[in-house]
Amino acid sequence: MKQVQLSHGGGGEEMNRLIHDLFYKNFDNDILSSAEDAAVLKPAGSVAFTTDSFTVSPIFFNGGDIGKLAIAGTVNDLAMMGAKPLWLSSAFMIEEGLPFEALERIVQSMAQELKKSGAKIVCGDTKVVPKGSVDKIFINTSGIGEVIQEGISAHALEIEDVIIVSRDIGRHGAAIMMEREGIDLHSDLQSDCETLWPAVEALIDAKVRIKAMRDATRGGLAAVLNEWAVASNICIEVEEEQLPVCEEVRGVCEMLGFEPYDLANEGTFVLAVNAEDAPLALETLSRYPFCVDAAIIGTVTLKKPGKVILKSPWGSSRFLELPKGELLPRIC
Amino acid sequence: MKQVQLSHGGGGEEMNRLIHDLFYKNFDNDILSSAEDAAVLKPAGSVAFTTDSFTVSPIFFNGGDIGKLAIAGTVNDLAMMGAKPLWLSSAFMIEEGLPFEALERIVQSMAQELKKSGAKIVCGDTKVVPKGSVDKIFINTSGIGEVIQEGISAHALEIEDVIIVSRDIGRHGAAIMMEREGIDLHSDLQSDCETLWPAVEALIDAKVRIKAMRDATRGGLAAVLNEWAVASNICIEVEEEQLPVCEEVRGVCEMLGFEPYDLANEGTFVLAVNAEDAPLALETLSRYPFCVDAAIIGTVTLKKPGKVILKSPWGSSRFLELPKGELLPRIC
Numbered sequence: 001m002k003q004v005q006l007s008h009g010g011g012g013e014e015m016n017r018l019i020h021d022l023f024y025k026n027f028d029n030d031i032l033s034s035a036e037d038a039a040v041l042k043p044a045g046s047v048a049f050t051t052d053s054f055t056v057s058p059i060f061f062n063g064g065d066i067g068k069l070a071i072a073g074t075v076n077d078l079a080m081m082g083a084k085p086l087w088l089s090s091a092f093m094i095e096e097g098l099p100f101e102a103l104e105r106i107v108q109s110m111a112q113e114l115k116k117s118g119a120k121i122v123c124g125d126t127k128v129v130p131k132g133s134v135d136k137i138f139i140n141t142s143g144i145g146e147v148i149q150e151g152i153s154a155h156a157l158e159i160e161d162v163i164i165v166s167r168d169i170g171r172h173g174a175a176i177m178m179e180r181e182g183i184d185l186h187s188d189l190q191s192d193c194e195t196l197w198p199a200v201e202a203l204i205d206a207k208v209r210i211k212a213m214r215d216a217t218r219g220g221l222a223a224v225l226n227e228w229a230v231a232s233n234i235c236i237e238v239e240e241e242q243l244p245v246c247e248e249v250r251g252v253c254e255m256l257g258f259e260p261y262d263l264a265n266e267g268t269f270v271l272a273v274n275a276e277d278a279p280l281a282l283e284t285l286s287r288y289p290f291c292v293d294a295a296i297i298g299t300v301t302l303k304k305p306g307k308v309i310l311k312s313p314w315g316s317s318r319f320l321e322l323p324k325g326e327l328l329p330r331i332c
Numbered sequence: 333m334k335q336v337q338l339s340h341g342g343g344g345e346e347m348n349r350l351i352h353d354l355f356y357k358n359f360d361n362d363i364l365s366s367a368e369d370a371a372v373l374k375p376a377g378s379v380a381f382t383t384d385s386f387t388v389s390p391i392f393f394n395g396g397d398i399g400k401l402a403i404a405g406t407v408n409d410l411a412m413m414g415a416k417p418l419w420l421s422s423a424f425m426i427e428e429g430l431p432f433e434a435l436e437r438i439v440q441s442m443a444q445e446l447k448k449s450g451a452k453i454v455c456g457d458t459k460v461v462p463k464g465s466v467d468k469i470f471i472n473t474s475g476i477g478e479v480i481q482e483g484i485s486a487h488a489l490e491i492e493d494v495i496i497v498s499r500d501i502g503r504h505g506a507a508i509m510m511e512r513e514g515i516d517l518h519s520d521l522q523s524d525c526e527t528l529w530p531a532v533e534a535l536i537d538a539k540v541r542i543k544a545m546r547d548a549t550r551g552g553l554a555a556v557l558n559e560w561a562v563a564s565n566i567c568i569e570v571e572e573e574q575l576p577v578c579e580e581v582r583g584v585c586e587m588l589g590f591e592p593y594d595l596a597n598e599g600t601f602v603l604a605v606n607a608e609d610a611p612l613a614l615e616t617l618s619r620y621p622f623c624v625d626a627a628i629i630g631t632v633t634l635k636k637p638g639k640v641i642l643k644s645p646w647g648s649s650r651f652l653e654l655p656k657g658e659l660l661p662r663i664c
Contacts, residue, residue, distance in 0.1 A: 006661045007656070009550075009661070010550065010551070010655070010656075010661075011549070011550025011551030011552075011555050011596070011655065012551050012555060012654050012655040012656050013654050013655075013656055014656070015550075016654075036412075036413065036485060036486055036546075037380075037382060037409040037410075037412045037413055037546065037547070038380035038381055038382035038409050038410055038412075038413045038415065038475075038477070039380065039381045039382070040378055040379070040380055040381075040413065040479060041378065041379050041380075041381055042377075042378050042379075043375050043379060045374075046372055046373065046374050047372070047373050047374075047375060048369075048370035048371065048372055048373075049370055049371045049372075049373055049419060049421065049454060049455055049476060050369060050370035050371070050421070050455050051421035051422070051423045051455055051456065051457050051472065051474055052423065052457045053423045053424075053425050053457050053459050053472060055425060055459050055461050055465065055466075057465070077369040077370050078369075078370055080368075080369045080370075081368065081369055081370045081372065083370065087381060089381065089382070089383035089474050090383070091383045091384065091385045091472050091474075092385075093385050093387060093425075093470055096661075122381060123381055123382050123383055124383065125383050125384045125385050125472075127385050127387050127662075128661070129387050129467075129661060129662055130661050130662070132464075132467070133387065133389070133466070133467040133662065134387075134465070134466050134467070134470070135461070135464070135465040135466070138425055138466070138470065140383065140385060140423050140457075140472035140474075142383055142421050142423075142472075142474035143370075144381060144476070145370070147372060153368060154368055214368075214369065215369070217343070218341075218342065218343025218347075219342070219343030219344050220343075223343050223344065264343070322344050322345050322348075323342070323343065323344040323345075324339070324342075324344050324345055324346070329338045329341070329342075329428075329460070329461060329462050330459075330461055330462070330465065
């Protein structure tokens with residue numbers, strides 16, 4: 001079995017071959033092929049710039065792999081700023097001995113995922129480190145997007161805004177946990193890992209007045225809502241019963257003592273919209289298979305500014321706190 | 333001793349504290365503090381975009397550390413494209429248990445190095461992975477710069493152009509090798525690790541007609557010259573005697589069987605300039621302490637297109653080949 005060797009990262013002939021035969025072949029575009037130490041780009045106006053490293057373990061999981069995640073994750077960060085994803089960098093940190101076939105699957109998966117937003121990889125970097133210096137492979141992707149909808153911000157929430165979640169929550173965290181713990185629920189629980197830009201673009205095109213938008217990755221839904229409550233100094237009241245959670249995620253949570261709203265997602269986003277626009281937002285989202293379970297989950301009030309309140313169907317309520325500790329290392 | 337914990341990367345309270353108390357404090361600027369999922373930037377024209385991961389071992393070495401390297405390396409990639417470094421991302425991949433004091437030194441070193449170019453860190457990412465998943469710390473920096481001098485390219489070399497190297501070669505590779513092998517030459521051999529933008533800006537301001545420019549990192553001087561020879565389909569004839577090499581580097585090379593032109597540099601660049609402009613280029617470079625040993629090392633000819641010829645002081649000559657294999661893993 002062919003493996004990645006230290007020489008593939010040495011800056012010489014072997015590295016040139018790897019770059020041309022694998023990366024350039026799969027990520028082919030004019031900017032990348034003419035890039036030298038850096039790619040030259042011509043942005044039209046304001047741009048959004050973001051970075052993310054991916055360290056997920058296992059590198060292949062139900063519903064995705066580290067390559068799909070590395071593209072979707074960075075593209076989604078741009079999308080959440082109302083920015084059309086245009087240009088990405090990809091930097092590989094590879095452990096000596098990684099099967100070449102695994103690297104190839106990852107790169108092909110990245111190329112596949114790029115098609116969903118139309119973003120292009122325009123520059124890259126490859127490091128190969130000795131066995132034991134990194135576990136299999138880490139990938140960093142940074143991205144630049146053109147801001148097409150300004151003003152979306154955690155600071156922009158106002159009283160009476162409606163909170164929408166784009167689909168059922170907790171899938172990525174639960175799927176990774178099942179793989180790691182070897183749990184078999186006789187089910188096919190897949191990560192939600194997905195490029196969200198098409199749905200976001202549709203919301204912008206439909207002129208939904210989006211106040212805030214965030215993908216609920218590490219820290220889950222709980223982290224997003226708490227950040228918004230603090231940033232806008234408002235209260236978010238959430239109806240627990242309205243939170244979409246699939247049976248398998250509920251099962252994993254009960255078994256391991258987690259809450260779905262603390263689990264990471266990789267293709268699920270939260271929206272705060274003008275109340276009048278909520279039906280239009282839901283209708284628009286419903287056109288995308290990865291958003292069919294979109295639901296209104298709460299509203300913005302002034303009850304306890306800076307706090308998120310979770311209301312049970314039985315009339316009781318409690319604060320939904322920011323998650324503490326490390327729920328699950330190497331989730332993304 | 334305080335150590336980095338998994339919870340510092342968990343997306344919750346502890347991570348927020350780390351980001352605010354360490355990263356925001358040291359990298360403080362308006363764009364960073366207002367960034368959410370991405371920073372919003374307003375570039376004026378064409379921009380250069382580059383990425384680099386840093387995996388150097390040891391993380392502290394004579395003349396620098398992984399933080400200084402992570403800033404200088406990415407800033408230099410932009411500078412080499414004739415682009416003024418403006419905005420950087422920084423993504424940390426940290427091994428659980430890294431002493432907090434080490435992380436702090438690295439971050440402070442990054443902040444220090446940023447001052448030399450005026451570039452700002454505007455977005456970031458932090459991952460903490462379990463012990464054994466990465467060796468101490470990897471850092472990825474991506475960067476965006478404003479292209480102020482267009483047309484600098486490996487494809488732009490022409491016959492009679494003069495090749496200049498900005499200082500004595502091989503220091504970074506030799507310094508790291510000495511640290512690793514525990515070689516003590518009773519000397520203070522320091523890495524050349526340095527932000528090159530001030531010298532590059534001065535060359536552009538002086539209107540030196542720069543054809544190609546490249547920092548001689550992995551693969552050393554040999555890799556840069558070979559890439560240029562192939563890209564421009566010209567021959568580069570190098571006078572071996574003119575290559576600036578300090579005594580310590582020469583000593584390490586003799587001891588370990590390396591050639592100085594194959595060793596990595598982290599603050600040394602190669603220039604191809606119009607022959608008439610060579611004296612102006614040398615004079616301009618000489619104003620910078622990290623370029624006082626700048627020297628003309630060769631010229632562009634058509635003798636063997638696509639090849640680099642090394643001419644000895646005794647009249648013999650041989651091809652200077654692209655380095656093969658992995659000279660030194662985790663050099664940068």
